[in-house]
Amino acid sequence: MTRTTPARLLRLLAMLQTRRAWTGLELAQRLEVTTRTVRNDVDRLRQLGYPVEAVTGPAGGYRLGAGATMPPLLLDDDEAVAVAIGLRSAATYSISGIEELALSALRKLEQVLPPRLRPHVTAVESSTTWFAPTAPTVDPEVLSALARACHQQERLRFEYTDYRGAASLRLVEPYRLVCFGRRWYLVAWDLHRAAWRLFRADRVVPHPPTGVRFKARELPHPDLARYVARTVGSATWAFRARVTVHASAEMVRSRLPFDVGSIDAVDDGTCVFECGSDNPHRLAVYLGMLDLDFEVDQPPELVRELRALSDRYARACQGPAEPQQSD
Numbered sequence: 001m002t003r004t005t006p007a008r009l010l011r012l013l014a015m016l017q018t019r020r021a022w023t024g025l026e027l028a029q030r031l032e033v034t035t036r037t038v039r040n041d042v043d044r045l046r047q048l049g050y051p052v053e054a055v056t057g058p059a060g061g062y063r064l065g066a067g068a069t070m071p072p073l074l075l076d077d078d079e080a081v082a083v084a085i086g087l088r089s090a091a092t093y094s095i096s097g098i099e100e101l102a103l104s105a106l107r108k109l110e111q112v113l114p115p116r117l118r119p120h121v122t123a124v125e126s127s128t129t130w131f132a133p134t135a136p137t138v139d140p141e142v143l144s145a146l147a148r149a150c151h152q153q154e155r156l157r158f159e160y161t162d163y164r165g166a167a168s169l170r171l172v173e174p175y176r177l178v179c180f181g182r183r184w185y186l187v188a189w190d191l192h193r194a195a196w197r198l199f200r201a202d203r204v205v206p207h208p209p210t211g212v213r214f215k216a217r218e219l220p221h222p223d224l225a226r227y228v229a230r231t232v233g234s235a236t237w238a239f240r241a242r243v244t245v246h247a248s249a250e251m252v253r254s255r256l257p258f259d260v261g262s263i264d265a266v267d268d269g270t271c272v273f274e275c276g277s278d279n280p281h282r283l284a285v286y287l288g289m290l291d292l293d294f295e296v297d298q299p300p301e302l303v304r305e306l307r308a309l310s311d312r313y314a315r316a317c318q319g320p321a322e323p324q325q326s327d
Contacts (some may be wrong), residue, residue: 008224012041012154015065016052038062060307077117084109086246138184138201146186146205149174154187155212159205172200173214177201185228190248196220198231204227216268230262239283240276241302246293247271255290280305 007290012105015022024035033036040061042052051065087106090132110121149156156174163168172188179185184201221227245252249263249271262274273294277283284305297303 002115009041009044012038013045013050016062021055021061021063025054027062054281070165075154077114077243079303080109080113080117081120081124084113085124088124109310112125117134142206143177143184146201146204147173149206150176150211153216155191157207157210158248159207160198160199161203172197172199173217174221176224178225180225180228180232185232187224187228189255199242230292238276238278239280239299239301240274241287241296241299243273243275243287244295245271245273245290252292255292262280284309 007154013030014029015027024038027038028035031041033041045052053063053065055061055063084106087102087109111117113121146156148154153172153173157171158171159167160170171191173191174186174188176187177184178187186199186201188195188197188199188206189195206248219227221230244266246269249265252263252271252273262272262273264274266272275287277282277286280299280301283302287296288309289307294305
């Protein structure tokens, strides 16, 4: 019988952490031992407190179950550096208390990093400035309650305060949490209003679970991140415009930082761009920055601003004529 070695046990544990389940034969082939040796090694891991479960089925197999305590994570070099950088970045998120937790976890990780990896993490930390703009923080218990309701497809009742300070009781079918612009939004179907709505998580006070499950509806957009970006961006528009752009929808999208309005293709070389702003002058300048030909008829405030910009640019070109070159 092959003797159990610490190195092989660590390798076996690392493999069990990378996949939901392995057959005994797969583990034996990877470890270059017999299936009997794999069984012995699994028994040894169980003696050490790791919850390795047997998987039933024609082939049989093993998986690492959930235990009372978290087993050590075995990370390769790139994974360890990535986790360290991710923890440092997480310290800038708008979740109440997460900065302290992320930094605490980072310090623990740094203590066990091999000496050869510490310079990589130190270099990133010392050479990077993390931009952390002020934003409302969200209670992690609120995020957890919203996430559980989404995952379990359970109707959610909560108190909500809108941007005007008005409070209301909402009953919704929650679908997804989206982090956008350092704010957390809940995408949900509002049962009282019979419409899709976005709710800022920092304005939500959840009630106890309802226990009422719901059947999933068709989502308002296949990409909820884009849906949130578009909806949040348009929520405060004072001026809206429908612009015909003489370029493909793909080209227009490529020139935008994210969806700031709807873009619908007319044909391969034309699309309709519905956009807006709280200021018609800003919207006129923004359209010019697309560097594409376009047409706009409404609103009249935007038309006036475009004409004013056109006149201004024309005056800027009324300097001395360029000298003609002789043959």
